[in-house]
Amino acid sequence: MRVGLVGAGWVTQYHLPAWARVEGAEVVAICDPDPVALAHRADAYGVAGRYGSLAEMLAAERLDALDIATPRRFHAENVREGARAGLPMLCQKPLGIDLAEAEALVRELAAGVPLMVHENWRFRPYYRQLRQWLVEGRVGEISSIRLDFHSSGMILGVDGDRPALVRQPFFRDETRLLVMEVLIHHLDTLRYLFGEFELLRAWLGRSNDEILGEDRATLWLKRRGNGVPLAVSGNLAVHGAPPAPSDQLWIYGSAGTVHLDGTVLRLWGREGGEASFDPAESYQAAYDGAIAHFVGQLRSGGAFETSAADNLETLRLVEAAYQSSGFKPADTI
Incomplete structure (x- = not known):
């Protein structure tokens, strides 16, 4: 499974070790508009693919899933972009800046691509x-x-x-x-x-x-x-x-x-x-568990504990x- 990580901020220092523990999965690319944060995170974890935007990453990489770890104001936009690419997504909580934005997003996606909210507590x-x-x-x-x-x-x-x-x-x-x-x-x-x-x-x-x-x-x-x-x-x-x-x-x-x-x-x-x-x-185990659950349910076709509908x-x-x-x-x- 080739994974693209959206965002290189503070929280991704826990996402990346969790992905490294999943057999058969690899974060092959990261995108972030901050070149310093991007280089710092990609260098630390040996990620070769580095992009300034999600659009650039989607255009250049062959991906199987997205892990969205951007600030909450970008979540709905990132999820829509990933959905247009047909990719399963794990998105950090919450789905939107408020309930109305999240509800609109869930209605729009309906029974489309698999989407799990990263509620790891x-x-x-x-x-x-x-x-x-x-x-x-x-x-x-x-x-x-x-x-x-x-x-x-x-x-x-x-x-x-x-x-x-x-x-x-x-x-x-x-x-x-x-x-x-x-x-x-x-x-x-x-x-x-x-x-x-x-x-x-x-x-x-x-x-x-x-x-x-x-x-x-x-x-x-x-x-x-x-x-x-x-x-x-x-x-x-x-x-x-x-x-x-x-x-x-x-x-x-x-x-x-x-x-x-x-x-x-x-x-x-x-x-x-x-x-x-x-x-x-x-x-760290909370991140490990959430990411392992996402991959496991994708592979088995099972329901996510923290589906988009559940997060609402x-x-x-x-x-x-x-x-x-x-x-x-x-x-x-």
């Missing part, structure tokens, strides 16, 4: 292990769920920098930040673990003037069908929290309680258990959060 090994515990009934009937994603990354350090903006400078200019860029992963993963949810209400806020979008969010949801409550709290400006956030998930059930503490899973109840995972290995369900929760909160980014106030 659910492929982290501790979430795969947790799903197994839930399937085995170790928690019993669930009564409530809570997820916190907190850090101090938006608080000024002694060096005058905000760690979150040093790591991901593009955060500054995103008008839809925490929910669309980060908590979207958690909403997708929660759907994977528990099924569908409905948003009841949301509160969004902004902690500093170096960003346009929200870096604080609290979402209240209920599980579709039985009304089990779910509270999601995301906050990147928490004093006392570490600069790098980690997932804190609590599940309360009739047979047990689960706490995911970063990369450590603990279960108390009729059947106890504990499983620890290496943080760096788990992060996550985006509907994201859109509902913005609409419910009434949040206005800094450049629109």
Whole structure:
């Protein structure tokens, strides 16, 4: 399988090692309008094909699939271009800048080329292990769920920098930040673990003037069908929290309680258990799992876990959060 990688930005340092682990697949070309980023990434991974645009890459290369890893504002355009070339595609989340753009894209493609959304959080090994515990009934009937994603990354350090903006400078200019860029992963993963949810209400806020979008969010949801409550709290400006956030998930059930503490899973109840995972290995494993799933389903003809249609369900929760909160980014106030 000859793969073309669209984009040479920060996230592709995880895409390329994942592709190297897939037997029979090879990234043979990368395109990016930034020649420095393009050369840096292609040199690091020995990729010969180098192009300034997707159109140039499609014209010059014989490809079997595209891996789209560009900023979200380019996703719909990139997917349409790939679809015109008849190529199966793996596209980084989300499919569009908002729900309306993503819905229009899915309608347009209909039953066309295979398209999987690269939502990899659910492929982290501790979430795969947790799903197994839930399937085995170790928690019993669930009564409530809570997820916190907190850090101090938006608080000024002694060096005058905000760690979150040093790591991901593009955060500054995103008008839809925490929910669309980060908590979207958690909403997708929660759907994977528990099924569908409905948003009841949301509160969004902004902690500093170096960003346009929200870096604080609290979402209240209920599980579709039985009304089990779910509270999601995301906050990147928490004093006392570490600069790098980690997932804190609590599940309360009739047979047990689960706490995911970063990369450590603990279960108390009729059947106890504990499983620890290496943080760096788990992060890369999420990319490995998503890309291996894409290739495996292409080869078998099976359905993608994170199909375009499935991703719309996550985006509907994201859109509902913005609409419910009434949040206005800094450049629109």
